[in-house]
Amino acid sequence: MRTITQKTRTVASALAIGALTLSLGACGAKNSNDEVESDNGNEPYAARFADCTPGENSSDVNGMDVDDDKKITLAAFNGWDESFAASHLLKYVLEDEGYSVDIEALDAGPGYTGVSRGDIDVVMDTWLPVTHEEYLEQYQDSIEPLGCWYDNAVLTLAVNEDSPAQSIADLKDMGSDYGKRIVGIEPSAGLTAQTEKAIPVYGLDDWDFVTSSTPAMLAELKKATNAGDDILVTLWRPHWAYDAFPVRDLEDPEGAMGGAENIYNFSRTGFGDDNPYVAQLLQNLVLDDEHLASLENVMFSDDNYGGENLDKAAAEWAKDNPEFIEEWKAGALGGK
Known part of the structure; x- marks a missing residue:
């Protein structure tokens, strides 16, 4: 089993006795509109990151000297495709500048622990303000932010592009178009739990919500879109399916x-001082849905590299998108 190609999400939740456990489930991000609250009623550290403008502190690195310390260690989270996509893209750019970059595949807990101890330089996949809130509260004094690069991490219900429904609210009267069927992913996924909450809100209680696995959902999505059939699936952004298939989200x-x-991006404390070139490059990074989906598609879809040879996949995408790399270094991706 290739853990990096499975869309698993590690979600920290507090038990009644106050112990912290990790629950693994595909796309288990705790994406919620609920307010993030701290025990003492003060604004938690993670809430400071509820809003962001990707690339807002961009600056041209072409006039900067590269860092003296060219050994960089990144943590990429097992099961989070965008984590490996962003990390390997950064690795490609840095190695072209003479750096040596090591990417360690870790679960979120060990990843943040490693950054806080200085064993790992950067983690590029911190979801805020909710999903990774606990880790920021625990390690806020020993890690530092280096900009956000994506601002549309959402859980969705999606349909084929030429589908009649435009909104989830339309589905109640369109059961015959979709066979009153919602194709889901793993039963334990955070996305599955959120969909179960949404079903009664939109009066879809008499629909069949089928859960099995992410690969099974994607197989059904591919089959339906190839055949020109209507299909309703649970999905999330970022995901390469938006580049691989003619699919769109329903309004909610x-x-x-x-x-x-x-x-x-978050780094170990002091990384920005030790490695100003890499720190600025991280703050310049902006990946919109189009670029991120196409990068992930090359790296992870079975029609391309299928989660194997990620360095080669990232290099291929970079060479096919030279203007992206140029604009990234120039600090010109912000606002796109």
Whole structure:
């Protein structure tokens, strides 16, 4: 089993006795509109990152000297495709500048622990303000932010592009178009739990919500779109399916699928001083849905590299998108 190609999400939740456990489930991000609250009623550290403008502190690195210390260690989270996509893209750019970059595949807990101890330089996949809130509260004094690069991390219900429904609210009267069927992913996924909450909100209690696995959902999505059939699936952004298949999200007027989160870079304390070139490059990074989906598609879809040879896949995408690399270094991706 290739853990990096499975869309698993590690979600920290407090038990009644106060112990912290990790629950693994595909796309288990705690994407929610609920307010993030701290025990003492003060604003938690993670809430400071509820809003972001990707690339807002961009600056041209072409006139900067590269760092003296060219050994960089990144943590990429097992099961989070965008984590490996962003990390390997950064690795490609840095190695072209003479750096040596090591990417360690870790679960979120060990990843943040490693950054806080200085064993790892950067983690590029911090979801805020909700999903990774606990880790920021625990390690806020020993890690530092280096900009957000994506601001549309959402859980969705999606349909084929030429589908009749435009909104989840339309589905109640369109059961015959979709066979009153919602194709889901793993039963334990955070996305599955959120969909179960949304179903009664939109009066879809008599629909069949089928859960099995992410690969099974994607197989059905591919089969339906190839055949020109209507299909309703649970999905999330970022995901390569948006590049691989003609698929679009349904509007969610009730907000039942939760709100959007942002994805940030975080480094060990002092990294910006030790490695100003890399730190600025991280702050310049902006990946919109189009670029991120196409990068992930090359790296992870079975029609391309299928989660194997990620360095080669990232290099291929970079060479096919030279203007992106140029604009990244120039600090010109912000606002796109």
